[in-house]
Amino acid sequence: MSDSAELVPHQGAAPAVYDPATLAVLAAMEQVAEEHLDAIRPHNTKRGYANDWALWAEFHDWLAERNGHQLPLTAVTKGTLVGFVTWLDVIKLAAPNSIDRRITGVTVTARAQGVEVPKQATEAARQALKPMKADPERLARGRGKAAAVTPEQLQRMHAAAPASLAGIRDRALWLMAFAIAGRSAEVAALRADGITHVSQGLDVHVPSVKGRPARDVVVAYGKNPDTCPVRAWLTWRAAAGITAGPAFLPISVHGALGSDGLSPSACREIIARSAERAGIAVRLTGHSMRAGFITVSRKAGKREEKIRAQSGHAANSPVFWGYIQEADRWADAASDDIGI
Structure with missing residues (x-):
């Protein structure tokens, strides 16, 4: 028998039984x-x-x-x-x-x-x-960044919101997400006792999420009562009777309030569902509120450092500067008023 033949196991052999050391x-x-x-x-x-x-x-x-x-x-x-x-x-x-x-x-x-x-x-x-x-x-999903929500779309979402406790909560949630330029995880982490009503609007403490630093932001009263985040929050707080604990709570089909805060995915669901109910053609996500705030704030002439303080972006964030560039596209356009 050759050496190579010895390497071929016998086909009828029983499975090897190894000792403890092996x-x-x-x-x-x-x-x-x-x-x-x-x-x-x-x-x-x-x-x-x-x-x-x-x-x-x-x-x-x-x-x-x-x-x-x-x-x-x-x-x-x-x-x-x-x-x-x-x-x-x-x-x-x-x-x-x-x-x-x-x-x-x-x-x-x-x-x-x-x-x-x-x-x-x-x-x-x-x-x-x-x-x-x-x-x-x-x-086609995932081929591009989230659509930035517009004030007009926020108004349509307000008009389509149901006249119920859930509708009051949903309106407060996505307007708060917009106003603090918050990630869904940050909106989910908000606490009622971290949102203080002052004469100018709201002082909001945005907790640390996923290792990102916490930040304190201010939310001013809006000119349009329908899309004012301050009025929406105060209405929800009074309707839910909350003064401490999670800012946004689950609501059962029978209208009963839960005690645990909403998850980030639940916050995203509420935003997507509200946009769909309003018949908005583009798909809005949790990030749409954040992108929308940065875009709208920049178009209103707000300074970059003020916007970054609200959103919590790093100074060298390419995502942040991408939103700024998009908002500035038509501001003093290079092709505008050049004699052609």
């Missing part, structure tokens, strides 16, 4: 292999996986708000993964390719934590994703 060595080699793969994995990939896992956690919070039970993040099953795909599509309005990457990120991260993710779970998630990849409207 098993320990194999386990150690598995650990070393995982550490090596993690070390050579690109930084952007690691950051992407971290973002995927953060979304997975947000999805679980969203589920808990609706069924009253918090599932562990390690519950990566056929049901939760398919639900995650649907949530990303319907609630987050994510592009199909982005959803596909999220599935991979959650799966890889869970397995790195020792979770055994069933193959049928990832197969079912991608099966649910398949028709989304054939939808042109879904494929």
